[in-house]
Structures are given as structure tokens and as C-alpha cells.
Amino acid sequence: MRILFGFLSGLVFGIGLVISGMSNPAKVLNFLDVFGAWDPSLAFVMGGATLVTFIGYRVILQREHPVLLTDFQLPTSTAIDKPLLVGAALFGIGWGIGGFCPGPAWTALPLMTPGTLAFLPAMLIGFLLGQPLKNVMTSATK
Numbered sequence: 001m002r003i004l005f006g007f008l009s010g011l012v013f014g015i016g017l018v019i020s021g022m023s024n025p026a027k028v029l030n031f032l033d034v035f036g037a038w039d040p041s042l043a044f045v046m047g048g049a050t051l052v053t054f055i056g057y058r059v060i061l062q063r064e065h066p067v068l069l070t071d072f073q074l075p076t077s078t079a080i081d082k083p084l085l086v087g088a089a090l091f092g093i094g095w096g097i098g099g100f101c102p103g104p105a106w107t108a109l110p111l112m113t114p115g116t117l118a119f120l121p122a123m124l125i126g127f128l129l130g131q132p133l134k135n136v137m138t139s140a141t142k
Contacts, residue, residue, distance in 0.1 A: 002068045014107045020045040023107040025099025025115055032096050083137050087130070094126070 021027040022045060030039035065071055095101050098119045100108065105123060108116045 005068065013103065017104050017107045022104045023111075025108070028095075028099040028104070032099075083134050086137065087134070094123070098122075 017023050020042070022042065027039060028042065030037050031042040033039075060066070061072065091101070098105075098115070100116070100119050100123075102123060105116060105119050109120060
């Protein structure tokens with residue numbers, strides 16, 4: 001049952017990314033180009049997502065446990081530390097250079113554009129390198 005609901009959630013998310021234009025790197029880059037050909041439309045996508053998430057968390061967290069699990073899997077750390085700031089900066093730089101974040105990059109894969117075909121393998125390599133780099137940064141701060 002979890003696999004089915006995971007699939008349906010991913011399907012709705014992917015369709016939303018395509019309909020909103022977030023799978024189009026040119027649209028994303030125009031959103032980030034505040035002093036040029038700025039396209040504010042993605043702010044409405046982000047605002048809508050934030051509103052739905054805000055309301056959804058308020059409703060769902062009133063339950064004792066999720067429908068398909070025995071407990072909620074929520075983050076335990078609220079620390080704003082060096083690994084978080086460096087990771088956020090690198091994510092933002094990658095998003096700005098490529099015009100993709102991970103979800104939209106996967107939804108654009110069927111288009112087989114050269115940018116997508118270059119971005120996805122680089123992102124996966126970044127995932128593989130990220131954990132060892134995080135471990136180095138964490139051990140260096142101790």
C-alpha cells in the first residue's frame with residue numbers, strides 16, 4: 001500500500017512540476033534573473049506549495065501516527081550549522097547554474113535535452129560525494 005501511495009504522490013508532484021513550468025530550466029532561470037527578464041510566476045508556485053504544506057502539517061500532525069507508519073519521521077535537529085549553510089549555498093548555486101532542482105530535473109528527463117542529460121549525472125555524483133564531504137566537515141568542527 002505504501003508503494004502505491006508513494007507512486008501516486010510522486011505522480012501528482014511530477015504533473016504539478018510540469019504544469020507549473022518548473023521542469024523548464026529557462027523559466028526557472030528567468031525567475032532567478034531579478035535584474036533582467038524576471039518571471040515572477042514561480043513565486044506563485046512556491047507560495048501555493050508553502051500554503052498547502054503549512055495547512056497539511058497542521059492537520060496531519062494532530063494525528064497520533066501516520067496512516068501507513070507507526071510514527072512520524074520528523075527531523076530532530078534544528079541546528080543552523082556550517083554543513084547546513086554550506087550545503088544550502090551549494091544547492092542554490094547548482095540550482096542557479098543549471099536551472100533545476102532535483103525533482104524538476106527528473107521530470108524533464110523524458111525530454112532528453114542536453115542540459116538535463118548533463119545535469120542529472122552531475123547531481124548524482126554530487127549526492128555520492130556529499131556524504132563523505134559532510135563527514136569531513138562534521139569531524140573538522142568537533
